[in-house]
Amino acid sequence: MSGIRDSALCRFFLIFIINYLLINDSIKQVFCEKSSGFYVDNGQQTVMHAVTKREKRDIQNEILEFLDLPEKPLLKNKLPSPKNSGLEFLIDVYKKNLNQSDQGDDFDNSEDKYDSDQNKNESDFPGLNSRVANESDVIISFTPQYRKFSGVTNRRGKKLLFDMSEVPYDAAIIGAELRFYRSLKIKQKKYNKPFKISAYRIFKTHRGTKELKLISSINKNMSDQGWMTLNVSAALQYWVRYPGENRGLYISIQPADKSVFEILPEEIGIVGVNGAPEKQPFMVGFFQTPDTDHKRYHRKRKNKRNKRSVSTFIDDEIPFYQQRRNVHSSDKKACQMKSFRVNFIDLNWQDWIIEPAVYEANYCAGDCDFPLHSHMNSTNHAVVQTLVNLLNPDLAPKACCAPTKLARLHIIYFSQDAAVFRKKKNMIVKSCGCQ
Known part of the structure; x- marks a missing residue:
């Protein structure tokens, strides 16, 4: 009887150890993995996107570039008080802009x-x-x-x-x-x-x-x-x-x-x-400032930047996340807006970027196949081009899924002895359609 009890106790202890190791491994995967700061739509929900150090640096450089900054500001003094008068003024302006952004006027x-x-x-x-x-x-x-x-x-x-x-x-x-x-x-x-x-x-x-x-x-x-x-x-x-x-x-x-x-x-x-x-x-x-939608800033960086688009960045083969996205790879998706989010806190930039905490950039992805339904926001030319492609694929390519409405990004950041509020055009995708 004592041997049976010992055997049962050993089996129970072995099961406990195995379960602990499995649970502990999951905990490590969920909680110990360092956040990349970038989140993308995987077809079901927005998930964290694993990136290499180089990819992270490339996107950080892109953000610095549209802010017209050569590098992350090195603050000479400690950060101003959250109740700093000049900062409060800019935050009021920022909130006013957000309230007016849906009407298109700041x-x-x-x-x-x-x-x-x-x-x-x-x-x-x-x-x-x-x-x-x-x-x-x-x-x-x-x-x-x-x-x-x-x-x-x-x-x-x-x-x-x-x-x-x-x-x-x-x-x-x-x-x-x-x-x-x-x-x-x-x-x-x-x-x-x-x-x-x-x-x-x-x-x-x-x-x-x-x-x-x-x-x-x-x-x-x-x-x-x-x-x-x-x-x-x-x-x-x-x-x-x-x-x-x-x-x-x-x-x-x-x-x-x-x-x-x-x-x-x-x-x-x-x-x-x-x-x-x-x-x-x-x-x-x-x-x-001059319209910089179609020009690059003139300054040079110490390291040559990798000229990859956001769509290329998202489609990189990263095994863990690629496996999750491939579950529905066989399903053809119609043209639609998908989430792409940059979290400034995860990038450790909260010490100088005050608002917003998260940049919701979004992007357009999906097919523009015949027939083009009303919910695909297709232009008349896209309908004609799709018909031509249907009759003769060699004569015209398919219509492309692209943004039909873009919004400004409003951002407040510290730089030396000043607080800066910027409005950058065409930085947030609001809707997509076939064009």
Whole structure:
């Protein structure tokens, strides 16, 4: 009896070990396999697509290229606070774009929190003109650095210095704004009358002395609060044209009825660079870049890139995933949109790409065989071409499955001392058809 019990116990223990090894192997396959960051439609669901290091690098380089970046940005400083004012502004613009993307327009002309610089709501960003934002495909928020205005005495204003290195080399400047936040919660000192805020471009004369050139000014009442906007387009245009002349802006606050003395910004509740991150001053520039749909960027890479298309990348023979896709390889699929997703978190790019976390690129695949049904979104020419191919395959090829509707990709990323919002045309497939 004891031998029988021992034998049964051994069999049970052996079965347990085998099951453990099988389960443990599955766990390793599911949980221990490093995510590639790329996900494709296998005919039933979207699955992770195993890629080689070279393929991963190639697609990373393609993403960097359409962002006009030679390499992943090396951030000099720690990342700005999630409540950074300039970043919050771009996130608001990003969300506005997403809400409008289905209508094909990035912005509409309805009244919203961007339209007026007389806004009284402390959480609102004023001043953004719908036309300017709609025309821009690159919007950059510049974080200022305070600098002492050396060589000048009796000045109570502030000098702000901005790094312009992130401005695209081929961009047209549509406009630029300097934004300050005024809080009535900050205890007011000494002055309680209307005031004027002025922005001056600092320049050096041929004698070597520093002078001020007025760029913009606004008058405000003591009851005004929230975001206040100055048009500094002229300064940005000058700095981009003459980079060596960028000596910053000088911000002066004076009584509205007098110009004989200056008021310290903090004395009237203006939040400075050491204030709450979400209310610190920043400059925002609006730019328009040339259409690059049909050209490649001019810069060179250290390593020669592999010129393969996304469709070729997806069709590479990778045994584990190829086996899963071949289950239905005998079934002919009609032309349709399929999922292709790039996960920036899996690529470890979440430290500099803020939005979106996932890029839903999608692609078109399938056959355009006769008859072409209505759900295949066929063009009239595709129908004719299919008939010709049916009668004489040597005379005309089959119609091709291709995108019929494309959408912009909206993306926010950090680069050095700036946050950048870009709109890239024709980056997301929305529908497919036979053409």
